[in-house]
Amino acid sequence: MPTSALARSRVHDNAIAAEVHTKNNLIYFSSASGYTHRFAEKLDLECARIPLKSHEPHLVADEPFVLLLPTYGGEKGERSIPPQVVKFLNDARNRHLIAGVIGAGNTNFGTAYCLAARKIAAKCNVPLLYKFELMGTPEDVTRVHQGLEVFWTRKSQNLK
Amino acid sequence: MTEKLKLAGHVEAINWNRIQDDKDVEVWNRLVNNFWLPEKIPLSNDVQSWNTLTEAEKLLTMRVFTGLTLLDTLQGTVGAVSLIPDAITPHEEAVYTNIAFMESVHAKSYSSIFSTLASTKDIDEAFRWSTENENLQKKAQIIESYYYGEDPLKRKIASTLLESFLFYSGFYLPMYWSSRAKLTNTADLIRLIIRDEAVHGYYIGYKFQKGLEKVSEERRQELKDYTFELMFELYENEVQYTHDLYDGVGLAEDVKKFLHYNANKALMNLGYEAMFPASVTDVNPAILSALSPNADENHDFFSGSGSSYVIGKAVNTEDEDWDF
Numbered sequence: 001m002p003t004s005a006l007a008r009s010r011v012h013d014n015a016i017a018a019e020v021h022t023k024n025n026l027i028y029f030s031s032a033s034g035y036t037h038r039f040a041e042k043l044d045l046e047c048a049r050i051p052l053k054s055h056e057p058h059l060v061a062d063e064p065f066v067l068l069l070p071t072y073g074g075e076k077g078e079r080s081i082p083p084q085v086v087k088f089l090n091d092a093r094n095r096h097l098i099a100g101v102i103g104a105g106n107t108n109f110g111t112a113y114c115l116a117a118r119k120i121a122a123k124c125n126v127p128l129l130y131k132f133e134l135m136g137t138p139e140d141v142t143r144v145h146q147g148l149e150v151f152w153t154r155k156s157q158n159l160k
Numbered sequence: 161m162t163e164k165l166k167l168a169g170h171v172e173a174i175n176w177n178r179i180q181d182d183k184d185v186e187v188w189n190r191l192v193n194n195f196w197l198p199e200k201i202p203l204s205n206d207v208q209s210w211n212t213l214t215e216a217e218k219l220l221t222m223r224v225f226t227g228l229t230l231l232d233t234l235q236g237t238v239g240a241v242s243l244i245p246d247a248i249t250p251h252e253e254a255v256y257t258n259i260a261f262m263e264s265v266h267a268k269s270y271s272s273i274f275s276t277l278a279s280t281k282d283i284d285e286a287f288r289w290s291t292e293n294e295n296l297q298k299k300a301q302i303i304e305s306y307y308y309g310e311d312p313l314k315r316k317i318a319s320t321l322l323e324s325f326l327f328y329s330g331f332y333l334p335m336y337w338s339s340r341a342k343l344t345n346t347a348d349l350i351r352l353i354i355r356d357e358a359v360h361g362y363y364i365g366y367k368f369q370k371g372l373e374k375v376s377e378e379r380r381q382e383l384k385d386y387t388f389e390l391m392f393e394l395y396e397n398e399v400q401y402t403h404d405l406y407d408g409v410g411l412a413e414d415v416k417k418f419l420h421y422n423a424n425k426a427l428m429n430l431g432y433e434a435m436f437p438a439s440v441t442d443v444n445p446a447i448l449s450a451l452s453p454n455a456d457e458n459h460d461f462f463s464g465s466g467s468s469y470v471i472g473k474a475v476n477t478e479d480e481d482w483d484f
Contacts, residue, residue: 032183033366035428072186081480090483100461106425107452108358110351114454115475123477129461131454134428139438147462 018057022048025152027061028068029085035135036070036104042141045148050088059088061097064155066129066148070104071116081116089120099155100129102144107133166245174250181370184251187363191258194356198269201349203276209342210277216408221333221343222278222286223405227296228330229270229287231322232353234300236263238307239319243364246312252367259360266353273346295401299326302394313375316368317387317430321394324361324426325419327354329402332415332447339446347450354451365429372431387430395423417443 026047030036040047047068050059071080089095101124103117114131121128130147132140179185213221240260247253274283290296303326306318331354338347372380398419406412421441424434434441448455 031186032181033362033369038431072190079480083481086480086482090481092484095484106358106362107448107455108354110355110452111454113452118454118475119477119480122475123482127461131460134425135431137424137434137438137441143460143462147460150462 019060020048020057021060021062022065023063024048025063025065026068026148027059027065027088029082029088030070031072031082036068039104039132039136039141040068042136043145043148045145050084052084058091059094060091061094064097064099066100066102066151067098067117067120068102068104069116069120071109071112071114080112081119085116085120089124095124098124098126100127100151102129103131104136105131105133166242168245168247168253172250174254176251179251180249181251183363183366184249184255187359188251188255188258190359191255191262191356194352194359195262196352197265198272198349201272201345201352203273203345203349206343206345207277209344212342218278218282219286220405220409221337222274222282223289223293224330224333225270225273226286226290227293227401227405228327229267230290230296230300231326231330232263232267232270234304235319235322236260236267238304239263239322240360242307242315243312243319243367246315248367248370255363259363262356262360266356269349269353273349277346293401293404295397295404299394299397299401302390302397306390313368313371313383314386316364316371317383317390320361320365320368320429321387321391321426323357323364324429325391325423326394326398327357328418328422329398329405329415332411332418335447335450336411338450339444351451361426361429365431369431384432387427387432388435391423391427391435395419414444414447417441418447 024046026040026043026045027050028036028040028047029050030038030040030052032052037049040049048059048061051057067085069082069085072082089098098120101117101121103114105112105114105117107113109115114128117128117131120126129151130140130144132144136144176185210218237260240256240263243256244253247256274286278286303318303322306314309315331350334343334347334350337343372383375383399416402415402419403412406415417440420436421443424436424441427433427435
């Protein structure tokens with residue numbers, strides 16, 4: 001390998017190595033339009049956001065977490081999971097701690113409604129906990145807030 | 161209306177290799193991938209089903225579709241085009257031209273439905289009704305007056321409310337027929353339109369919110385008040401229109417729930433909180449499931465009855481770039 005290519009690859013590795021760790025039990029992805037971000041804000045829980053840009057440090061979960069994400073993608077639902085989320089779950093440390101999924105979406109997308117969340121639930125063999133539309137109604141916020149509380153309480157009791 | 165629409169003031173060659181807003185590319189790609197034409201739907205398979213409808217049901221269906229045709233025509237020829245001069249990026253302009261064209265495809269596809277199912281005389285009669293129905297004309301006029309107005313952000317509000325709210329008094333009916341296994345091919349076509357309108361409403365609403373970032377707090381408040389006032393004005397009119405159409409078949413109350421539900425989504429597309437409480441947005445589950453078979457949401461995991469969710473439903477999980 002020519003030295004210049006080696007040097008470049010090292011820089012690249014360093015960029016990947018930059019990590020941020022989180023102990024929060026809710027991790028979410030939201031695109032630039034920020035609807036899911038606003039839902040997460042309304043939940044008023046400690047949470048971490050999966051980075052949008054590839055130059056931002058990689059997120060690593062240190063505690064079990066529920067993943068909240070919207071659905072993107074084409075007509076047949078291919079690539080409905082944002083690539084940033086695939087990258088996040090490709091890290092074994094993260095996917096071993098995922099405990100459940102919550103999906104945001106729009107029923108206008110028919111069979112693709114919350115497809116990304118359904119796919120991740122199936123792929124990681126964890127429950128799909130809840131689905132809501134766009135940035136969620138006040139009822140959605142209440143149900144998710146209460147639901148997560150019960151969910152984590154049960155989890156901790158089962159562990160004892 | 162005879163006023164001239166404003167055109168984009170200054171045009172430079174569009175460079176798709178210099179992107180200012182990733183959303184423009186994302187939405188452009190989404191719209192291109194979603195492209196369809198009515199010819200791909202086998203509408204003629206609905207002829208038999210159409211013949212099982214009563215005369216009143218046929219008349220209602222024709223009227224609903226002429227109403228939708230009017231809105232799509234308005235959005236294709238005026239609405240989406242009126243957004244171009246105020247685009248923040250050249251790629252945003254290109255997305256609006258795509259939206260405008262697709263609205264014209266939607267408008268044309270209702271004619272495909274008509275020509276497959278009805279006689280020329282009945283078609284002409286339905287179009288005549290659409291020009292004479294006061295409430296239908298009024299909703300088009302309210303929106304049109306903002307398209308010709310001076311305020312670019314208000315144009316986006318009007319456009320998003322049209323895309324995400326005003327269509328739904330009409331969209332209800334093909335979903336209703338579909339839930340009763342009638343006109344199912346027509347419903348397939350309408351679902352494609354519904355999907356497109358969601359992308360349009362999302363994008364225009366997103367650009368509205370980008371615009372809000374650049375204005376004063378006072379102006380933001382003004383636009384928020386304006387949005388809710390316009391929503392109320394349109395809602396009142398939609399209720400009247402819904403009664404005009406659906407009273408004869410006894411569905412008006414059911415349609416209104418669908419209106420509330422979609423009004424909330426329209427507001428959310430603009431970044432505002434839902435306005436109608438859950439007690440009036442409980443859309444008939446049959447309608448919701450005709451819209452999205454995965455919206456069967458009375459049993460979520462949190463409520464304790466969602467055991468079926470523990471095991472992921474049959475979805476193809478392998479079309480992503482997994483490493484595991």
